[in-house]
Amino acid sequence: DAGITQSPRHKVTETGTPVTLRCHQTENHRYMYWYRQDPGHGLRLIHYSYGVKDTDKGEVSDGYSVSRSKTEDFLLTLESATSSQTSVYFCAIGPFATEAFFGQGTRLTVV
């Protein structure tokens, strides 16, 4: 899986609690991305990073924040989880070209 590890793989949390998902890469790629996948929606970009401490919003960023303090780690935080954030979250890394490598995903359920 191209040296990407997402943790946790599964999580159930309560509405209103903060949640942090972690993406760890061993490929030293500059670019990292967080996507969410929902039935019938394909994958939608939440946030992305183009370098350490360099991040920006994607198309569905409301309710999420990210941090990247070192090349290998990209954290996605739900400040106060809501049921609408129940989803499967994928991290991706990529060279600045066409091929992005995806992690195995984190299945998050907010109850």
Next chain:
Amino acid sequence: GESVGLHLPTLSVQEGDNSIINCAYSNSASDYFIWYKQESGKGPQFIIDIRSNMDKRQGQRVTVLLNKTVKHLSLQIAATQPGDSAVYFCAEKRTGGTSYGKLTFGQGTILTVHP
């Protein structure tokens, strides 16, 4: 479990047939068009890409066709095998300026191959 395939277009074929999966895209400024395969419980996996200045590209058992006039992309899989059963996504990518290689995905198509 949760189905990412809810309400997605579906294609059913027999093993050995050729499959054609279609995708309409919206952004004429995209530099690359990419096909991903996603098996159940896994992340998307890169299959093949095509640059916007090309109209055809072939890989191993796969061919991607790009028709910019009608903004249409297709993936052809030759001699489809049961292991090809998955959800297939097309994606667009811009590589210039501040795009930073972000991908915009299509909705996906479920391919089922019957032995």
